[in-house]
Amino acid sequence: MTSMDEMKAIVDAAVDFAEDKTEGIIVRGTLGKESQVRFSQNSIDISKRWHEMKLEMFIILKGAQSGFAERSVTNADEAKQAVEDGIAFIKHLPESLFFAGVEEKVSKYKPVPDLVDPRFDDFTEKAPQFVNKAIEAAIDEGAVRVAGALAFGRQERYLRSSYGPSGESVATIFDLNVRAFQDELDYSGQGLTCGTKPTSAEKEMVEAGAKAGRLSKQASSAVQGEPGKYDLVLSPTVAANVLGFVPGAANPFMVLIGLSPLGDRMGQTIAPEGVSVWDDPTMPQGLGSRSFDFEGTPARKTTIVDGGVLKGFIHNTTTARMFETESTGSSGAAGLGSGVKMLLPVSSNIVFNQGDHSLDELLETNRPTIYVTCNWYMRFQNYQTGEFSTIPRDAMFLIENGEMKPIKNLRISDNVMRMFANIDAMGRDRTQVYWWEVSTPTFIPTVRVKDCRMSAATQ
Amino acid sequence: MNDPHDLAEYCVEFGRGLGAIYVEARYERKVGRGLAYRNGEPVSGGISPLSGIGVRLLVDGNIGFASFDRIEKNLAEEAITAAFKMAKNSRRKEPIDLGEPVANEGKWSVDVKQSLSDVDIDTIMDFAKQMNEQMNGLAQYTMMINPTVTDKFLVTSEGTKLTGHLEHIFMFTLLTAAGDTGSEQKFLDLTRCGGWEQVRETRVVEVLGEEVNRLKRSATQAKAVKELLERPIDIMVGPEVAGIISHENVGHPSEGDRIMGREGAQAGESFWRDLTLGESRVGSDAVTVCEDPTIPNTGGFYLYDDEGVKARKRTLIKNGIINEPLLNREFGVRFGRESNGAARASAFNREPIIRMANTFFEPGDHSFEELVEDVKLGIFMRSFQEWNIDDRRYQSKYTGSEAYLIKDGELTETMVKRPVLETTSVGMLSAVDAVSRDLRFDFPGTCGKSDPMQGVPVYAGGGDVRFRGIRLGGVG
Numbered sequence: 020m021t022s023m024d025e026m027k028a029i030v031d032a033a034v035d036f037a038e039d040k041t042e043g044i045i046v047r048g049t050l051g052k053e054s055q056v057r058f059s060q061n062s063i064d065i066s067k068r069w070h071e072m073k074l075e076m077f078i079i080l081k082g083a084q085s086g087f088a089e090r091s092v093t094n095a096d097e098a099k100q101a102v103e104d105g106i107a108f109i110k111h112l113p114e115s116l117f118f119a120g121v122e123e124k125v126s127k128y129k130p131v132p133d134l135v136d137p138r139f140d141d142f143t144e145k146a147p148q149f150v151n152k153a154i155e156a157a158i159d160e161g162a163v164r165v166a167g168a169l170a171f172g173r174q175e176r177y178l179r180s181s182y183g184p185s186g187e188s189v190a191t192i193f194d195l196n197v198r199a200f201q202d203e204l205d206y207s208g209q210g211l212t213c214g215t216k217p218t219s220a221e222k223e224m225v226e227a228g229a230k231a232g233r234l235s236k237q238a239s240s241a242v243q244g245e246p247g248k249y250d251l252v253l254s255p256t257v258a259a260n261v262l263g264f265v266p267g268a269a270n271p272f273m274v275l276i277g278l279s280p281l282g283d284r285m286g287q288t289i290a291p292e293g294v295s296v297w298d299d300p301t302m303p304q305g306l307g308s309r310s311f312d313f314e315g316t317p318a319r320k321t322t323i324v325d326g327g328v329l330k331g332f333i334h335n336t337t338t339a340r341m342f343e344t345e346s347t348g349s350s351g352a353a354g355l356g357s358g359v360k361m362l363l364p365v366s367s368n369i370v371f372n373q374g375d376h377s378l379d380e381l382l383e384t385n386r387p388t389i390y391v392t393c394n395w396y397m398r399f400q401n402y403q404t405g406e407f408s409t410i411p412r413d414a415m416f417l418i419e420n421g422e423m424k425p426i427k428n429l430r431i432s433d434n435v436m437r438m439f440a441n442i443d444a445m446g447r448d449r450t451q452v453y454w455w456e457v458s459t460p461t462f463i464p465t466v467r468v469k470d471c472r473m474s475a476a477t478q
Numbered sequence: 479m480n481d482p483h484d485l486a487e488y489c490v491e492f493g494r495g496l497g498a499i500y501v502e503a504r505y506e507r508k509v510g511r512g513l514a515y516r517n518g519e520p521v522s523g524g525i526s527p528l529s530g531i532g533v534r535l536l537v538d539g540n541i542g543f544a545s546f547d548r549i550e551k552n553l554a555e556e557a558i559t560a561a562f563k564m565a566k567n568s569r570r571k572e573p574i575d576l577g578e579p580v581a582n583e584g585k586w587s588v589d590v591k592q593s594l595s596d597v598d599i600d601t602i603m604d605f606a607k608q609m610n611e612q613m614n615g616l617a618q619y620t621m622m623i624n625p626t627v628t629d630k631f632l633v634t635s636e637g638t639k640l641t642g643h644l645e646h647i648f649m650f651t652l653l654t655a656a657g658d659t660g661s662e663q664k665f666l667d668l669t670r671c672g673g674w675e676q677v678r679e680t681r682v683v684e685v686l687g688e689e690v691n692r693l694k695r696s697a698t699q700a701k702a703v704k705e706l707l708e709r710p711i712d713i714m715v716g717p718e719v720a721g722i723i724s725h726e727n728v729g730h731p732s733e734g735d736r737i738m739g740r741e742g743a744q745a746g747e748s749f750w751r752d753l754t755l756g757e758s759r760v761g762s763d764a765v766t767v768c769e770d771p772t773i774p775n776t777g778g779f780y781l782y783d784d785e786g787v788k789a790r791k792r793t794l795i796k797n798g799i800i801n802e803p804l805l806n807r808e809f810g811v812r813f814g815r816e817s818n819g820a821a822r823a824s825a826f827n828r829e830p831i832i833r834m835a836n837t838f839f840e841p842g843d844h845s846f847e848e849l850v851e852d853v854k855l856g857i858f859m860r861s862f863q864e865w866n867i868d869d870r871r872y873q874s875k876y877t878g879s880e881a882y883l884i885k886d887g888e889l890t891e892t893m894v895k896r897p898v899l900e901t902t903s904v905g906m907l908s909a910v911d912a913v914s915r916d917l918r919f920d921f922p923g924t925c926g927k928s929d930p931m932q933g934v935p936v937y938a939g940g941g942d943v944r945f946r947g948i949r950l951g952g953v954g
Contacts, residue, residue, distance in 0.1 A: 066567075087523075115520055147568050400864035475951075
């Protein structure tokens with residue numbers, strides 16, 4: 020079995036081999052061992068195990084003539100062959116208009132705390148027990164049927180750039196998604212938890228199951244909601260997906276290809292004064308945390324929104340030079356379809372400020388208000404202007420006379436910039452969200468948003 | 479052991495030795511090359527020959543899956559042993575049964591005249607230049623072209639031994655047109671399946687040019703037409719919108735694993751759960767929706783699925799009645815039927831699960847003009863941009879990208895801005911009164927499902943479909 024030392028030797032062989040054949044090369048080796056337990060109808064459906072060791076190589080042949088090669092390798096000879104193949108492909112490419120250099124400064128990296136579970140190896144055989152406890156907790160709270168997935172893994176990485184930087188990292192991760200149902204299809208609830216130390220997360224996993232069960236019970240007898248204008252109280256899960264889109268779009272490449280509404284908003288007020296957001300790769304237990312980026316630039320916290328004002332974008336060396344600023348240590352190997360990666364700024368953890376309201380306080384209102392606990396399928400009509408819709412799924416409640424009345428079958432059909440500007444209050448329950456619909460780990464509390472538009476089927 | 483086929487066969491033997499009653503090993507090698515352009519200029523290129531073996535094993539009624547990306551015997555043994563132990567600890571109350579043994583042997587391939595492996599990068603860049611020229615004049619445009627060749631080898635403990643060969647030219651564009659009425663955006667997938675001859679035979683350059691011109695017109699001319707919001711109207715949709723409806727409102731709810739709850743926490747369940755196959759009506763008599771992986775040179779093409787079952791056409795809805803779910807071996811048993819060859823895995827490191835391939839409204843016997851001439855007030859929605867559907871596949875929304883006013887039996891030049899078709903599946907399918915005879919697969923796409931996410935290429939389409947008496951939705 021390959022060890023970190025063996026992987027380092029393979030990465031070094033690739034970099035050394037490329038030395039006199041290219042202008043420069045960055046090689047990142049990843050040695051991963053990941054597992055997942057999936058379950059539905061209260062039983063485990065499948066247990067999975069993945070082993071991988073791959074090299075991602077950014078090759079700068081000459082000037083801006085550059086490109087990516089990615090391959091799984093077993094030994095130094097295969098790594099050298101991967102370099103040869105990459106060069107043979109890239110030599111046909113014209114110069115990229117989106118390359119203006121990489122990090123050349125050698126830095127010492129500060130480790131991010133709490134990224135490794137020292138007892139991780141014990142977890143594989145325990146995982147099914149943890150899953151069964153989460154299922155039981157959901158049933159104890161009133162669920163009839165329980166489904167979900169527990170994923171966990173350990174990833175070792177070694178980066179070496181021919182320009183000087185090099186570094187290594189180890190991280191462990193887990194995420195659990197529990198969804199509970201009554202007999203009916205549409206009385207359901209969800210519980211999530213994620214982090215870096217699965218062996219000490221039994222309590223959180225059981226609570227995720229219990230929460231899913233509780234919500235599915237509370238959603239029983241939900242009735243058709245009325246379309247119209249409401250204040251929405253968004254759980255962290257929903258807020259991460261809908262409101263998290265805005266800081267996630269603070270990326271110059273997204274602006275340049277038309278996928279961001281922030282292109283001409285720098286320095287403008289886009290949210291109330293009480294809203295601040297950062298891209299922060301230094302968050303303890305953050306699933307997107309790291310000490311350095313793909314170029315070897317040290318990770319650092321970047322302010323995106325400060326007191327409601329759009330203050331910054333994330334950058335790598337290329338975009339920083341294009342926009343005459345400094346890299347924020349956000350360089351990543353972003354996928355652009357089958358076979359293509361690109362050196363681009365990539366979000367790490369999106370972090371919203373903590374608010375000061377309890378959930379009860381957020382729900383105390385005389386205005387027409389709906390509490391949305393989960394959503395999926397967010398799609399845009401226009402990314403530049405922000406028109407979108409998404410579907411609440413699982414428990415949703417109309418708040419009326421201090422009571423939570425379960426409702427169903429409504430759709431949030433609004434504008435994401437308008438909703439961001441209409442943030443009304445933030446909870447003090449900030450939590451890390453990462454699941455199917457939220458692929459960038461997002462730390463965010465429950466958020467109340469004024470005057471949102473809800474639509475429904477016409478027939 | 480350096481030969482991946484030999485190692486796959488060893489994996490079967492090793493899994494059986496551990497005590498699994500069924501073992502399948504699938505070696506897959508996917509060689510992709512790709513180019514990315516922004517506003518006509520190259521921004522990135524790359525290659526990614528990714529390969530490995532995925533092993534699925536049935537242990538005391540529990541399923542385990544292991545995958546590894548290096549052809550190493552020790553690694554295979556470690557991964558399979560870990561999956562075996564985890565599966566054994568799962569202790570399902572109801573054991574999984576894969577049904578009658580399947581033992582198919584042979585080779586299959588998509589039709590290819592000029593293999594993508596033989597096309598040099600200069601040829602691909604010349605083609606990209608022609609494509610970029612079609613998008614000239616848009617405010618912004620991004621394009622990815624990824625010719626990809628996939629080879630599979632499947633071997634099982636029941637005697638299946640199959641090799642398969644696929645070639646896809648994945649092509650994806652993001653278009654932004656700016657005009658007098660604001661900007662309009664469109665994700666346009668132009669993926670083709672087969673050899674390099676497909677770009678010529680399917681007129682992909684011309685198709686892109688036509689799409690771009692229509693998007694520019696939409697950004698310049700589309701406007702709200704008040705009378706369309708005042709009462710129910712007739713709505714006609716072209717094969718692109720018919721395709722997404724057949725995929726989302728019919729194909730997904732027909733998936734057997736969703737009906738039985740296995741996707742509950744991810745892609746969701748299905749409103750078909752509470753219906754009866756062969757009896758429950760979900761649409762009008764005019765609605766027949768089928769699924770067929772065997773159509774040559776389509777995005778979802780295959781002749782044997784990833785469990786080794788021979789592919790065939792499936793009729794999901796027959797004259798408005800739900801008829802047949804999509805099934806793999808496990809859910810074939812649970813439905814008291816047998817697999818209809820719907821098991822697909824997106825890569826070597828993913829388990830085969832129930833997926834669509836090519837989904838479509840069966841064509842009817844009307845011409846497009848005949849459908850239009852019966853409409854007093856309505857719209858023709860040729861394409862869409864924003865869409866979504868709930869996870870039971872019952873509440874859907876499609877927002878038009880290119881739509882025209884139909885008045886007094888005439889298709890007018892008046893472009894309607896972003897009409898919203900927001901209905902239930904049954905409400906919408908019950909309103910169909912006719913389908914045109916022009917079957918086209920105008921919606922190539924990547925269908926996402928499962929956790930970890932599996933994106934697989936699919937096609938969707940139909941004839942033009944006419945809905946009677948639907949009130950437009952949205953927020954006005």
